[in-house]
Amino acid sequence: MIGSRRRARSTVNVWPGYVDALSALLMLIIFMLLVYVVSQLYLSQTLSDRNTELAHLNDRLNGLSELLGAEEDRNTVLTSQLGASLQRNDELQTRFDGVRNRLMQISAESGAQEERLEAQSQAIADRDKTLEEKDEFSASQQDTILQLSNQIAALEQQLRVIANALELQEDETADREAELENVSRRLNTLLAERVSELEQYQSQFFSRLRDILKENENIRVVGDRFLLPSELLFASGSAQLGSAGQRELAKLAEVLLEVADRIPDDIDWILRIDGHTDLIPINTERFPSNWELSTARAVAVVRYLAGEGVPEQRMAAAGFGEFFPVAEGTSPQALQQNRRIELKLTDR
Template sequence: MIGSRRRSRSTTNVWPGYVDALSALLMLVIFMLLIYVVSQLFLSQTLSDRNSELARLNQRLTEISQLLGLEQSKTDALEQQILTVQSNFSDSQSENKNLQDRLEASRNQLMQQTADAEARAETLANMNQELDNKDELSVSQQNMILQLSNQIASLQNQLRQITAALKLQKEMTADKDGELENVSRRLNTLLAERVNQLEQYQSEFFSRLRNILAANENIRVVGDRFLLPSELLFASGSAQLGDEGKRELDKLAGVLLEVVKTIPADLDWILRIDGHTDLIPINTLQFPSNWELSTARAVAVVRYLSNQGVPQNRMVAAGFGEFFPVAEGVTQGALQKNRRIEIKLTDR
């Protein structure tokens, strides 16, 4: 009886513990459900805000494209206006030179005729002095004096006309110089705006590519360039792309093609691929020097990106050999840093 009572009492006391455990478990489940619901709400709000921001950016890109089209039309008109102004300016300079030559010739002629007139006047004065005792001059002498007076008056009139024409020409030249300076200033402003636009697309390309390639610790960023180690793309002494290098270039091509869609067609951009080696010389039948090796590697990257859809006329390959190191010394670390492919989005 005593054992039966103990078993009955023990069985009866277990249930409150079960109830407490189930209550705690139920509260934990409810708490987790609340956290899940709150996180889902926050995630939905974040995605909604991001979609709104993307829509706003797309609208802004459309507006920029339209503005670029208008600016291109204005640029064409300004260039045509500059050509016209330059042509008119050249004509004005030629006409100005002709007027100056005519003025100089007229001055020389006037000086010569004035000297002749003075000589003749002196001669008439002498004749007048000799004829003081006579009451009147001869008819021929009176005609000669009248003719000389008319010639002097005519030359003075021509000199005044040439001086006025020269003054007018100088004023026209000054106006055209001012107009040419104004057009040049507007073109410089437009060029600066185009440079700023290219810098915006460079920044976008740089940001996206850095986020994608950030997982690879071997890829370095120096200024506005991406530095890919040669070992990532090629085997030692080879210009043949490896599988790992192709995968990294696939990421690069994907980012570039997305950015290219937003760049206006009239913006003159290029993707520059530079090949660099270390200072250890190479001398093989295929690569007589580091110049050939670095150039061949840059060309291999360009060809691969072209096969992925990147426009060929928007890429350039260059080989610099060992002459532009980024690390000094002959340690293995320095040599490895100098063996690289540099990628940069810039203007032509």
């Protein structure tokens, strides 16, 4: 009996239990792998989003830096204009001080003359008193007294005229000072308004140019100026516009005409075109130096823009040669940056 029970136990199959345990363990491992893969994907997406946000923040920071540079340049221009206005006010004040001193001198001279007249009147009165004590007066003495009396009357009349003129001059001076002070305030206000309006149109002009010329990486903005590389417009050592440069200038002319139509006629604005070269000298029959080359390139840009409809009286061309670099050194990159055409919308 006992032997038969042992044989029954030994015939029991335990492999299905092991298989179930292994299956459960395998499913657990697969689940953990899925969780790991999903977490890695989530972390990768999160890092990508953060990198994108950092790139956007860097772009915004660069834009703010450019705006800050433009604001600093405009503040410099406004400070210069304010200094000129203050200098003009000082000159006017100096002139008024001179007029006031002259009037005070005239008043002092009139007072001295009045004292002399009073002394003469007293002398004549004393003389009249002396003559009255005499019984007889000669005809010549009476004529002298009459002449002196007439002279005294004429001098008194002149004194009254001078006093009235002084009072009138003082009133006119006070009115003129008040008027000049009012005119100065109005001029400062008008100047501030005109500068503010021109800055608005400058902002519109540069904003449109940035949008149109943003595809060209070589075009840069420094403060309130657009810098176009010479290689974009001209061949080396030449002042003849190329086809690529004409296309870019045509875009610029279209934007300028669009903005110019909205600028009021009483704002005296101009577009400055400045030519610059690198420090490598040139000596050809047409261009003996970099002065001639930079000036000829600026004039070529002006002539092309005039052909596109930009008013000639609203443009100015100047050549600066190699004397105002924007990059130091003699590396190819520095030389390329210094060969440029600068555009600036400003007042005349």
